[in-house]
Structure formats: structure tokens, C-alpha cells
Amino acid sequence: MKSKLKIGEINIKHPYFPSPLAGLTDLPFRMLLDSMGCTGALFTEMISVEGLVRKNPRTLLMIKSFKSDTPKFVQLFGSHPETFKEAVRYINNETDFDGIDLNAGCPVKKVVNKGAGAYLLKDLSKFRDIVRAIRNSTDRAFTVKIRLGFNGVNVFEIAKIVEGEGADAVIVHFRTKKDGYSKPARWEFAKPLKEKLKIPLIGNGDLLDAKTTKERLKFVDGIMVGRGIVINPSFFKEIETGKRERDDIILNRFIKYMEGFYPEEKWLPRLKAFLRYFSKGKGIPKQRKNELFISKDYSFVKQNSIELFSNICKDKKP
Numbered sequence: 001m002k003s004k005l006k007i008g009e010i011n012i013k014h015p016y017f018p019s020p021l022a023g024l025t026d027l028p029f030r031m032l033l034d035s036m037g038c039t040g041a042l043f044t045e046m047i048s049v050e051g052l053v054r055k056n057p058r059t060l061l062m063i064k065s066f067k068s069d070t071p072k073f074v075q076l077f078g079s080h081p082e083t084f085k086e087a088v089r090y091i092n093n094e095t096d097f098d099g100i101d102l103n104a105g106c107p108v109k110k111v112v113n114k115g116a117g118a119y120l121l122k123d124l125s126k127f128r129d130i131v132r133a134i135r136n137s138t139d140r141a142f143t144v145k146i147r148l149g150f151n152g153v154n155v156f157e158i159a160k161i162v163e164g165e166g167a168d169a170v171i172v173h174f175r176t177k178k179d180g181y182s183k184p185a186r187w188e189f190a191k192p193l194k195e196k197l198k199i200p201l202i203g204n205g206d207l208l209d210a211k212t213t214k215e216r217l218k219f220v221d222g223i224m225v226g227r228g229i230v231i232n233p234s235f236f237k238e239i240e241t242g243k244r245e246r247d248d249i250i251l252n253r254f255i256k257y258m259e260g261f262y263p264e265e266k267w268l269p270r271l272k273a274f275l276r277y278f279s280k281g282k283g284i285p286k287q288r289k290n291e292l293f294i295s296k297d298y299s300f301v302k303q304n305s306i307e308l309f310s311n312i313c314k315d316k317k318p
């Protein structure tokens with residue numbers, strides 16, 4: 001599908017975006033997604049502006065980048081406009097990210113209690129100040145990722161603030177903070193919201209198959225996929241071409257990128273985090289999964305998961 005979508009000055013080739021996912025969309029995973037093709041832009045996991053301005057080594061590792069033609073966004077979270085300004089200056093001066101995304105949707109208690117993430121949806125004055133602070137600090141593309149609201153739905157008001165302060169697109173996870181993940185995403189808000197906005201609307205929530213995703217795309221300018229893209233990293237390619245990449249090829253590639261990026265002691269927890277989603281819905285017996293998840297031996301988990309997915313792929317051959 002040819003995309004007419006433009007975010008700021010960036011022409012987006014494919015209207016499909018992988019969500020920022022803490023602990024999952026790290027550099028090796030972003031490289032994997034990029035290698036699959038058909039990805040409109042790549043987003044880092046949420047990055048603390050405090051960590052960034054303090055040059056926390058863990059934070060700096062999280063914003064490491066790689067060469068690619070795919071536009072790259074860094075997602076920031078925090079609670080003080082001044083800290084955002086400083087963090088954005090750092091991004092401008094020290095990195096090659098094409099854009100910045102503001103996290104105004106994270107429901108995690110630790111984040112909300114500090115006045116960040118979804119908290120901003122119930123303090124719209126602070127929200128406006130932060131959106132303004134970022135916009136005034138960068139000419140790079142700027143998007144804001146929100147939910148429908150905090151307790152109730154006030155997405156129209158929130159999205160109008162985003163647009164009014166000059167952001168280039170709004171990304172909406174069609175749930176309130178209160179909805180958590182228990183209720184289905186409320187896509188019925190997509191059409192009326194789109195009608196009220198001049199900036200592009202990217203919709204997010206519960207997209208797990210190509211058919212539904214194509215349907216949803218009729219009401220928005222782009223779609224963003226979280227869990228579905230870890231379960232199936234070739235999801236976007238499947239939407240475009242109808243073809244899915246083999247799971248054993250994907251797993252081997254992820255392992256190669258992951259081992260190349262992290263020190264050895266990180267390999268086991270990182271591979272397990274990947275497998276937790278990647279192994280979903282593929283008919284793998286629970287006991288085989290458990291063996292992998294309780295093991296403390298990286299070589300065992302690596303060899304067994306490679307074997308497991310190679311066998312599944314062999315079984316699927318006509």
C-alpha cells in the first residue's frame with residue numbers, strides 16, 4: 001500500500017508503526033523489525049528524560065541507534081517541562097533520531113505517581129506545557145502518544161491540545177488509563193476523532209491480524225502495533241505481501257543482533273523476554289515453553305528454542 005502519510009517533513013513509506021515497548025523494542029529488536037521491511041518508522045522503548053539529562057549509562061545504551069533509511073523516533077517520558085527541554089536539546093545535538101515521541105499513556109504506577117506517562121492525561125495544563133516545551137525545542141518531527149483519557153474519555157480535548165501546540169501527529173491507544181488492558185480497544189472513537197483533526201491520526205490497540213488491521217486503517221492515517229509485532233515480527237510484511245517470514249529465520253536473526261549488542265550476562269533474560277511473546281499462538285506445548293522459561297542456562301534456551309522453531313517450520317512445509 002502506497003502511503004501518503006507525512007509526519008512533519010518525513011514522508012512515511014508504509015503507514016505501519018511498531019509500538020514503543022519497554023524491555024522489548026531495544027536496538028536488536030528494532031534492527032530485526034527493520035530487516036523485515038514495510039516498517040513506517042521505528043520507536044525506541046520509553047526513555048526517561050531524567051536519565052537522559054543525567055547521562056545515565058543505561059539510558060544512553062537505550063538510545064543507541066543504527067544506520068537505516070527507516071525514520072527513527074525516540075520516545076520520552078517525564079514530568080517536568082524544563083527537563084524535557086534539556087533532554088530534547090541532547091537529542092538534537094548528540095543523536096540522529098528523525099523524531100521525538102512523547103509518552104502520555106504509560107499506566108504503570110511507578111510512572112504515574114511521579115507525574116509522568118498517563119498522569120499527563122489528568123493534568124492537561126501540565127500536559128500542554130510539556131507538549132509546548134518539546135515543540136519549542138526541536139524542528140524534528142514530533143508525535144504524542146496518548147490514551148482515550150485517564151478515567152473517562154476526553155480524547156477529543158487531549159488531541160486538540162496536541163494539534164494546537166504544533167505536534168506533527170497524534171498516536172492514540174484506544175483505551176483509557178482505567179481500562180488497563182482488560183477491555184477491548186475502543187476503535188469506535190477512530191472515525192469521529194479523525195474527522196476533528198488536521199494532523200495525522202495513528203491508531204493503536206489489539207491489532208493482531210492482517211485483515212482487522214486493514215479494516216482499521218480505513219479510519220486512521222496509520223496504525224501502530226505493540227504485542228502483535230513481537231508475536232509476529234513480519235506482521236507488516238504480511239499485511240503488504242500476504243507472506244509471513246519463517247519463525248526460525250526470525251529467531252536466528254534476533255539472536256545474532258542481540259548477542260552482538262549486549263554483554264553475555266544479558267543474553268538469557270533478553271532472549272526469554274523475546275520468547276514470551278514470540279512463542280504465543282504457535283501451538284507450542286506448555287511444558288516445552290516452561291522448560292525454556294525456568295532454565296538458567298543460556299545455551300540450553302538458545303539451542304532448544306532454535307530447534308523448537310525449526311521443527312515447527314519444517315512441520316508447516318507442504
Ligand SMILES: Cc1cc2nc3c(=O)[nH]c(=O)nc-3n(C[C@H](O)[C@H](O)[C@H](O)COP(=O)(O)O)c2cc1C
Nearest residue numbers: 019020021022045046103173205206207225226227
Ligand atoms: C510489555 C509492554 C511494554 C510497553 N511499553 C510501552 C512504552 O515503553 N511506551 C509506550 O508508549 N507504550 C508502551 N506499551 C503500550 C504499547 O505501546 C501499546 O500502546 C499497547 O500495548 C496497545 O497496543 P497492542 O494491543 O498492539 O499491544 C507497552 C505495552 C506492553 C505490553
